[in-house]
Structure formats: structure tokens, C-alpha cells
Amino acid sequence: GFSWKLADHPKLPKGKLVAMIVLDGWGEASPDKYNCIHVAETPTMDSLKNGAPDKWRLVRAHGTAVGLPTEDDMGNSEVGHNALGAGRIYAQGAKLVDLALASGKIYEDEGFNYIKESFPTNTLHLIGLMSDGGVHSRLDQLQLLLKGASQHGAKRIRVHVLTDGRDVLDGSSVGFAEILDAELSDLRSKGIDAQVASGGGRMYVTMDRYENDWEVVKRGWDAQVLGEAPHKFKNVVEAIKTLRQAPGANDQYLPPFVIVDDSGKPVGPIVDGDAVVTFNFRADRMTMLAQALEYENFDKFDRVRVPKIRYAGMLQYDGELKLPSHYLVSPPLIERTSGEYLVHNGVRTFACSETVKFGHVTFFWNGNRSGYFNSELEEYVEIPSDSGITFNVQPKMKALEIGEKTRDAILSGRFDQVRVNIPNGDMVGHTGDVEATVVACKAADEAVKMIIDAVEQVGGIYVVTADHGNAEDMVKRNKKGEPLLKDGEVQILTSHTLQPVPIAIGGPGLAAGVKFRKDVPSGGLANVAATVMNLHGFVAPDDYETTLIEVVD
Ligand code: 3PG
Ligand code: CO
Incomplete structure (x- = not known):
């Protein structure tokens, strides 16, 4: 019969802290003045990208890869976090x-x-x-x-x-x-x-x-x-x-x-x-x-x-x-999410974001389910967002606070997984304020650094990815990729994009020989859950989308 018990991974150890960092609205696109991620100072994300080539790649975050009707559908946080947490692709609303x-x-x-x-x-x-x-x-x-x-x-x-x-x-x-x-x-x-x-x-x-x-x-x-x-x-x-x-x-x-x-x-x-x-x-x-x-x-x-x-x-x-x-x-029936499996296998989990994205790493992550699977093993921390403002006036949002809380959770030794959403690229990107979005991207990068530094201290592993694109392209473009003009001015894009997102793995706890496989070229967000289960020392359930990593001896 059915069992929550996950098989041991043949090569990867248990007990390493895994930090799962989701940058909201952080896609990959060509350098351009409307690519706020490119324009911003983002040394942490840059170093991941320019580091070991087999520990950074792109994954699909839009269209059918996340259960949307067509390839013309941009990604979004709901379907992105559903896929990340559930490890499978569901036909979405x-x-x-x-x-x-x-x-x-x-x-x-x-x-x-x-x-x-x-x-x-x-x-x-x-x-x-x-x-x-x-x-x-x-x-x-x-x-x-x-x-x-x-x-x-x-x-x-x-x-x-x-x-x-x-x-x-x-x-x-x-x-x-x-x-x-x-x-x-x-x-x-x-x-x-x-x-x-x-x-x-x-x-x-x-x-x-x-x-x-x-x-x-x-x-x-x-x-x-x-x-x-x-x-x-x-x-x-x-x-x-x-x-x-x-x-x-x-x-x-x-x-x-x-x-x-x-x-x-x-x-x-x-x-x-x-x-x-x-x-x-x-x-x-x-x-x-x-x-x-x-x-x-x-x-x-x-x-x-x-x-x-x-x-x-x-x-x-x-x-x-x-x-x-x-x-x-009837909504998609998203069951047996990775969060639920991991809790059943004793993985102690900390999840955190600020209010405007809090439900993304809890509710959406867990298959549109509110509350804990097991309150003894899980702690969800919500940092109150500023309300009544548009985030271009406060582009740093609570990135620093999310970073600090998560760092403390890592250093406390009380958790095996920390999971965060860093909202800046998305929330400020949606305002259409290009300058503020540049500030937002820098703040998000700093929060990533804070968390990765703590991972280094405890000998853990990090996985850094995003749920969909937004801040990497702030302008509406024609088929050739040139900015579209209306009345002589560029049309600002407040929405998400169709771009892929980066995923990087690393940290002192990452076993030697772990790298991204080459045979999942069209991998998407749904492949991340099996990957994370592996990093916790488990094999993912058979019906999960395949892992992105392999371990070479
Ligand atoms: C929103 O609800 O703010 C936007 O429509 C979608 O953004 P999100 O998918 O990043 O939450
Ligand atoms: Co958004």
C-alpha cells in the first residue's frame, strides 16, 4: 500500500541543512537597460551564474511547464510555487x-x-x-x-x-x-x-x-x-x-x-x-x-x-x-506535496516571507492548503509587509528582515530546511518603476547573500531559483525583441514574462560529484522538488518529475 516513507538516496547523505531560496519575479534575459537585474548590482547572483557551470542552469517557468493552457501564458507565482512544491505539473485553474x-x-x-x-x-x-x-x-x-x-x-x-x-x-x-x-x-x-x-x-x-x-x-x-x-x-x-x-x-x-x-x-x-x-x-x-x-x-x-x-x-x-x-x-487536486513528504520523513522545516508573499511559500507551496502538516516539525514566519503603499516607494521591502530571520533559523540548528520567498523583483517590477526595480533587485541579492553566508557557516546546501520572470524585462517588445513605442515612448511592462529562471546549487554541504544532469534540457520548476528531496538524502516518489541532479563518482 501507500507509504509516506521515502527511500534513502543511494549516494547522498541525510542531515544537511538545505536552504531553498525563491526570488520572486527573477527571470533570465539578455543584458539591456530595461533588464533591471542586469542594471542592478547583484554580485551574489552573478557569482552563482559565473561559478561552476554544472551548478547553474535555466529552468522553464511559464506555459505548459507549469500547467498553463499555452506557451503564450507567462508564468506566475501561484503556478510557479505549486510546481516547486508539488514536483508535478497539474492542469491549473x-x-x-x-x-x-x-x-x-x-x-x-x-x-x-x-x-x-x-x-x-x-x-x-x-x-x-x-x-x-x-x-x-x-x-x-x-x-x-x-x-x-x-x-x-x-x-x-x-x-x-x-x-x-x-x-x-x-x-x-x-x-x-x-x-x-x-x-x-x-x-x-x-x-x-x-x-x-x-x-x-x-x-x-x-x-x-x-x-x-x-x-x-x-x-x-x-x-x-x-x-x-x-x-x-x-x-x-x-x-x-x-x-x-x-x-x-x-x-x-x-x-x-x-x-x-x-x-x-x-x-x-x-x-x-x-x-x-x-x-x-x-x-x-x-x-x-x-x-x-x-x-x-x-x-x-x-x-x-x-x-x-x-x-x-x-x-x-x-x-x-x-x-x-x-x-x-473543481480546483486541481494537488496532493502529496514535497513539503508533506519531507515532514513525514522527519525533515524540520522553516518557511518565511513577508505578508504579500507569505502564502506563496506556505499555501501555494503546499498545494493550496493553509496551515501546517505537522506543527511540531514546521515553523512558518510571516514578516508584516508595509500596507497602503506601492512598493516602488519602499523597494527594499522586508528583504533584509527575511534574510535575518532566515539566517537566525539556519544558525539555530533547529531546522533541516529553510524556505523563503524574496519578493522585491516581482512586487516592485509590477509597479513599472524601472529605477525602483533596480534598487529592489539589489536588495534581493543582498538577502540571498545573507542566507548563503549562514548556509556556509553551518555546512549546508543552498538552492537558489525563482518562480517566474518579471524584473529582467520592464518593456513591451515586438517580435524582434525591440522595445515597442507608443506616442514616441516605450511601453512599460508591469507584468510577468515568458522568460526562464535560473537555478543554482552549492554550499559546503553539497556532496562532491553533485551536478546538474545534461539530459533534462527542458526541465522546469516541477523538477525542483525531486532535486531538493535528493539533497535531503531521499529519492523522490516515482510520479514526481525527474531530478535535475546526478552524482558522479
Ligand atoms: C499579483 O497578483 O500580484 C499578480 O497578478 C501576479 O503576481 P504573482 O503571481 O507574482 O503573485
Ligand atoms: Co508577480
Whole structure:
């Protein structure tokens, strides 16, 4: 039968400390002035790259290598950390929703049948990110869902949009709103009362994560549920165009707005009996709203009015909390992650990041599961992030603090594995501020040094890698790779990239003869888990993606 026990590695010893360092948003690209990693002083990462050639390589971090629908899909932290932790490639939310929509199965399953009960008498509300980034949601999926829901009985539909500019170019929200508006007007011509009801920028309205700032969710609640917001418009395109004119305005941070009718009344507050779907497939930035919509006992902010609704998520966002309890598409079932195996084999683990990435090395790493596998053997430390700021004003973020805490954990001798996410390249990269991103990359490099120094002191091993690209390319390019101009200016890329990421191994504890194999040229993030298990002295389970290392005598 099944056993958690891992076989001993024939050549590698147990008991070495392994430091697993994930640089968020740190891809590999040609030197260029928009490659902030290249521009920044990054002596630690440079020395890994320029060190032993068989201890540094690139791995794939986007597209099908991480379970995304196509090779045009950039990587992201959810799928990247899932792959790193699980050691296998799962069809991810984006793909699962595509399949369920294409086959029509989405309309047959429990979640849709549950919300459908509201259709004869009430409104269907759809809340989510209006984007074609494919990271949290996709507009084409929303369009299909709108069509499908109306064909399956929805007569009154209200869409609550969140503008992106983070997984897609800033300013693209206008075009998306036009597409959505046309779709809704098409539905109206077929007798469906369908319109946008509210909106706001994703980073200021609704899509906070890991409980960094509940005010963000409250702003969304007020607009979506209560129909209250500081700005009122007749139409979503007009709303976005107007709000973008304010100095410094951008898609990510648009203030909340509601759409009102001719008499000034909001067109779509959420009321008793309504159905609500949050149409993002990705979990991290939807679970806070899901709690507000679903939990009877809730004290994070004053909800003022709590409508009795039928609520379903596009996916179930948290498998451990079973949140939300109704959902349209089953999430990937990620079981037997490397973290769970290692704990069963006595590996004592420390995981750390700051709030905005904390769930990446815990929740995502562990297959979208919150909490410990074994609290006796694991310690997860969250360093509070600054909230209410954009990280270009604080590009060093908490890198130093993460480095210090991790160093202390290593030196304490209490752990066999330390696992960290260093967020700077990604979080500052998303602001589109090139200068600040250079500062961010330097700070990330310093944190890596701090951890590697501690590894040296205890005779351990380090594995340094990244979850996807971001800071290595800050500009939109044409097919030839040249920066694309718009009105004479380069278009800044706030999003992730399709680039591969580096992985380096080393440290005094690394057995002589360990090197990267040459026969896994298309290796990706999912190959890292087996590699790390080897470094702990174990052979990975058979169904894991193969290890990246070999031991030559
Ligand atoms: C975000 O949620 O901040 C971005 O959409 C994706 O970034 P991440 O995948 O690095 O978290
Ligand atoms: Co990111």
C-alpha cells in the first residue's frame, strides 16, 4: 500500500541543512537597460551564474511547464510555487475553466445548479478581474460565462469589474471595458437585463491578499454589495476613461465607482436572494472577499448589510478551509506535496516571507492548503509587509528582515530546511518603476547573500531559483525583441514574462560529484522538488518529475 516513507538516496547523505531560496519575479534575459537585474548590482547572483557551470542552469517557468493552457501564458507565482512544491505539473485553474466552459460541464455541476436557483427571481452578480492576463482570470472566460448563464436562465446580470494593469499593460482596461460593454449590450438586445454595476482598480479595490489590508476588500464591498462609492457614472467605459485622467492614476489603483441609472440610483447592489460568482480562478486575491461573502461570523470590517445570497467561486479557493463551499469548477487536486513528504520523513522545516508573499511559500507551496502538516516539525514566519503603499516607494521591502530571520533559523540548528520567498523583483517590477526595480533587485541579492553566508557557516546546501520572470524585462517588445513605442515612448511592462529562471546549487554541504544532469534540457520548476528531496538524502516518489541532479563518482 501507500507509504509516506521515502527511500534513502543511494549516494547522498541525510542531515544537511538545505536552504531553498525563491526570488520572486527573477527571470533570465539578455543584458539591456530595461533588464533591471542586469542594471542592478547583484554580485551574489552573478557569482552563482559565473561559478561552476554544472551548478547553474535555466529552468522553464511559464506555459505548459507549469500547467498553463499555452506557451503564450507567462508564468506566475501561484503556478510557479505549486510546481516547486508539488514536483508535478497539474492542469491549473486557467486550463480547467477553459475545459469546463468548452464542454459545457460547468453548467451541469453542483455550483452552477446551486446559483441557478436564484435566476427566476433574482440577479446574477459576477465579480472579478477584467483582464486577458490569464493569471487571475480571463475576459474570454467571462464572456463565455455571461452567454452560458443567460442561456441557462439568468435574466438579470450585473458585472462588478476590477481593472488590471498589473498582468497586462496599464491602460488596457479601457479596451477590455469596451469589449465587455459590447457583450452586455448584445445580451440586452436578446432581452437580458445585463450591465456593469461597479468597478475599481484591483490593488485598491477587493484584490488584497494574505490579509495585508482589509480596507481594500471593504472598498469593494461598499461598491459591489452596498452600491456605495465616491464616484458615480452612467457607463463603465466613461468611468474608467474619466478616472484615469486624474494625475498619477493607473488601472491598478483606480478608485471605486458605481454605475447609476438616470435617477442616480446604483444599478446593481447585491440583495437578498441574489446569486454571486467571483469569476477569478486564482485563489490568493479572492479568499478575503470569499470570506466576507460566505462567513456568517466575520469581524474584519463592518459589512453594514449582509445579503442572503447564493455564492459560488469560479474555483474552490482553499481546499483546507473548503472556501467557498460552492464553486463552478473543481480546483486541481494537488496532493502529496514535497513539503508533506519531507515532514513525514522527519525533515524540520522553516518557511518565511513577508505578508504579500507569505502564502506563496506556505499555501501555494503546499498545494493550496493553509496551515501546517505537522506543527511540531514546521515553523512558518510571516514578516508584516508595509500596507497602503506601492512598493516602488519602499523597494527594499522586508528583504533584509527575511534574510535575518532566515539566517537566525539556519544558525539555530533547529531546522533541516529553510524556505523563503524574496519578493522585491516581482512586487516592485509590477509597479513599472524601472529605477525602483533596480534598487529592489539589489536588495534581493543582498538577502540571498545573507542566507548563503549562514548556509556556509553551518555546512549546508543552498538552492537558489525563482518562480517566474518579471524584473529582467520592464518593456513591451515586438517580435524582434525591440522595445515597442507608443506616442514616441516605450511601453512599460508591469507584468510577468515568458522568460526562464535560473537555478543554482552549492554550499559546503553539497556532496562532491553533485551536478546538474545534461539530459533534462527542458526541465522546469516541477523538477525542483525531486532535486531538493535528493539533497535531503531521499529519492523522490516515482510520479514526481525527474531530478535535475546526478552524482558522479
Ligand atoms: C499579483 O497578483 O500580484 C499578480 O497578478 C501576479 O503576481 P504573482 O503571481 O507574482 O503573485
Ligand atoms: Co508577480
